[in-house]
Amino acid sequence: MYGLISQALEDYVRRGFGERAWNEVRGRAGFGEEDLFVSMESYPDELTFRLVQAATEVLHQSAAQVLEAFGEHWVLYTAQEGYGEMLSMFGTSLQEFLVNLDNLHSHVALTFPDLRPPSFEVERIPGAAQSLLLHYRSERTGLAPMVVGLLRGLGKRFSQEIRVQRLERGAADDHDVFRIDIIETTGAPRG
Ligand code: HEM
Structure with a gap:
C-alpha cells in the first residue's frame, strides 16, 4: 500500500500514544529510524500489516481496535495532509x-x-x-x-x-x- 497509509498510522500512534510508543512500534515491525515511508511510493502490503501487528503488541489492543481507531484517524489525517x-x-x-x-x-x-x-x-x-x-x-x-x-x-x-x-x-x-x-x-x- 502507498506510504501515505503508513504515515497516517505513524501519525495516529505518535499523537495518541507518544514518540516512545511509535519508536517501539517501528522497531518491532523491523524498521530502523532511517527507514522512512514516502507517501507517494507504493510498498508491499506486508510492510503495512507488519506495522499494524506491531501496534497491537505495543498498544495492547486487538488488530480490530487498532484498525478501527486508525480508520477514524485517516479522515482527519487526509484532511490535514492536503486532501481536504x-x-x-x-x-x-x-x-x-x-x-x-x-x-x-x-x-x-x-x-x-x-x-x-x-x-x-x-x-x-x-x-x-x-x-x-x-x-x-x-x-x-x-x-x-x-x-x-x-x-x-x-x-x-x-x-x-x-x-x-x-x-x-x-x-x-x-x-x-x-x-x-x-x-x-x-x-x-x-x-
Ligand atoms: C481524500 C481522501 C482519501 C485518500 C487520499 C485515499 C487514498 C487511499 C490510498 C492511497 C489507499 C491505499 C491503497 C493502495 O495503496 O493500493 C487507500 C485505501 C483505502 N481507502 Fe482510501 N483514500 C481516501 C479516503 C477514503 C475514505 C473516506 C474511505 C472511507 C471508507 C476510504 C477507504 C479506504 C479503504 C477501506 C482502504 C484500504 C484498502 C482496501 O480496502 O483494500 N478511503 N485509500
Whole structure:
C-alpha cells in the first residue's frame, strides 16, 4: 500500500500514544529510524500489516481496535495532509459521499497510479430513509474494522451521529456489508 497509509498510522500512534510508543512500534515491525515511508511510493502490503501487528503488541489492543481507531484517524489525517478539498468535493452528507467513494478513489488514482483501491456500493433500504447498507469489496482481507472507523470519522466530519453495524458474514458471502443508521444531523459539515 502507498506510504501515505503508513504515515497516517505513524501519525495516529505518535499523537495518541507518544514518540516512545511509535519508536517501539517501528522497531518491532523491523524498521530502523532511517527507514522512512514516502507517501507517494507504493510498498508491499506486508510492510503495512507488519506495522499494524506491531501496534497491537505495543498498544495492547486487538488488530480490530487498532484498525478501527486508525480508520477514524485517516479522515482527519487526509484532511490535514492536503486532501481536504478532495473530501469536500465528493459530497456534503455521508450518504452522498458514500455513493461517490469509488469516484474519489478513481480521482486519487490519477496521482497514485499503482492504487489498488477498495470498492463501495450503497444499497438503499426500502422504507428506511435514514438507513443504508454499504457493500465493501477489497482484494485484501481483514480491513473491515478499518471501514467501521472510517465511517465514524466521516460521521464526525459531516456532523452526523451514526450507528454502524458490520453484518454477520455468511460462508457464501464474498464481501462485507455494513448497516449505517443516521441518528441525527447536528450541524454544517466541516470544511
Ligand atoms: C481524500 C481522501 C482519501 C485518500 C487520499 C485515499 C487514498 C487511499 C490510498 C492511497 C489507499 C491505499 C491503497 C493502495 O495503496 O493500493 C487507500 C485505501 C483505502 N481507502 Fe482510501 N483514500 C481516501 C479516503 C477514503 C475514505 C473516506 C474511505 C472511507 C471508507 C476510504 C477507504 C479506504 C479503504 C477501506 C482502504 C484500504 C484498502 C482496501 O480496502 O483494500 N478511503 N485509500
